[in-house]
Amino acid sequence: QEVGVGAIVLVGVAVFLVGMFYLTGRSLRTGGISVDVMFESVAGLKQGDPVLVSGVKKGRVARVALERVKSVRVTLELSKDVAPRIDASAAVAAMDLFGAKFIDYNPGAREEKLASGRSISGTSTPDIAGVAQGVANRANELMENAANIVSDRLGEDIHNTLLVTQRAMSALSDMPEGPFIKQTTRTLQATERVMQRVDSMLGSGTGANVDSISRNLARLTEHLGHTTAALDTLLSRMNRGEGTLGRMASDTMMYHDLHELSVSLTKLLTDLQEHPDKYMKPGLIRVKLF
Structure with a gap:
């Protein structure tokens, strides 16, 4: 009986040792x-x-x-x-x-x-775990960078930029109704009426009424001189950058056209005073514009 108990104990110890070696990964071989x-x-x-x-x-x-x-x-x-x-x-x-x-x-x-x-x-x-930690760290960096970018100062700058843009768009939309535009329109309309009067007067006169026509042309020349002076004043204010049109100083097309118009009118009236026979025939008075 004692031998049997001892054998069981030895078998148990052997099983324990084998299991320990197996669990720890050790080999019984050397x-x-x-x-x-x-x-x-x-x-x-x-x-x-x-x-x-x-x-x-x-x-x-x-x-x-x-x-x-x-x-x-x-x-x-x-x-x-x-x-x-x-x-x-x-x-x-x-x-x-x-x-x-x-x-x-x-x-x-x-x-x-x-x-x-x-x-x-x-x-x-x-x-x-390492990869997840790296991803988390990178996400934190991105969030911090985003927070730094979207700061209060940047938001204020964007707001101010939008306000300036809105005011500029309002100014552009109101430009056709500005005072300088209205004054220019009135000046051009007055010039058109003057030209119509010149054409009417010259078309209804005769060769015997040349002196009267000359006096009328002198008055018209004076009126056109005032008109030209008004146009020059308007263009001077535009060149100084005053008002809405002053902001468009880089675009000189309108100024060029008005200046050419005043010069042409002055030349036409001067030539009419000096050489009226070029524009009139016996029994009929015409005006040639070129």
């Missing part, structure tokens, strides 16, 4: 090699985590030790068939979404083997 890998951060790597080569388990993490800040020494137990070369590499990677880690190990392709006592420089690949 003859592997140990390699040290230096990491800045192991991101939750622990003893017993597997070492995979192209997805095949070829060892385990035997020891994780912090030497100093950003310097962690990880000892790997590897199979002899994946002995490290001088270009060997290792990286801490995530095995699943629950935080399990493993070592993604590459023994290298060079012929020269890694010298005994030399360590491998390891890296860490970003896991889901």
Whole structure:
């Protein structure tokens, strides 16, 4: 009976040891090699985590030790068939979404083997949590930048710009009803009436009434002189930038047309006074405008 109890105890101890080795990833077989890998951060790597080569388990993490800040020494137990070369590499990677880690190990392709006592420089690949943290940080930066762009000062500047634009559009819409436009329109209408009077007077007279026509033309010349002076005054105010038309000083087309009109009228009336026979025939008086 005592022998049976002892056998049960030994079997239990053996099962416990085998289970412990299995859970920690240790192998009951010996003859592997140990390699040290230096990491800045192991991101939750622990003893017993597997070492995979192209997805095949070829060892385990035997020891994780912090030497100093950003310097962690990880000892790997590897199979002899994946002995490290001088270009060997290792990286801490995530095995699943629950935080399990493993070592993604590459023994290298060079012929020269890694010298005994030399360590491998390891890296860490970003896991889901790291990527999410990076995205969150980037989102915070974007929100801060947006908050800085849409500031109170910028909003006020945009508001002022819209007000100025609205006033400019109102001024443009009211331009046809401005005082200078009305004055110019009246001046042109008066000039048209004067020309009609000249044509009527010259068309109804005769050759014997040349002196009367000359006196009338003199009065008309004086009236047109006043009209020309009014036009010159209006154009001077426009050139000084006064009123709505002054803002359009860069567009001199209207000024040019009015000036040409006054010069032509002056020349016509002067020529009429000096050479009336050019425009009149016996029995009929005509006016030629050119």
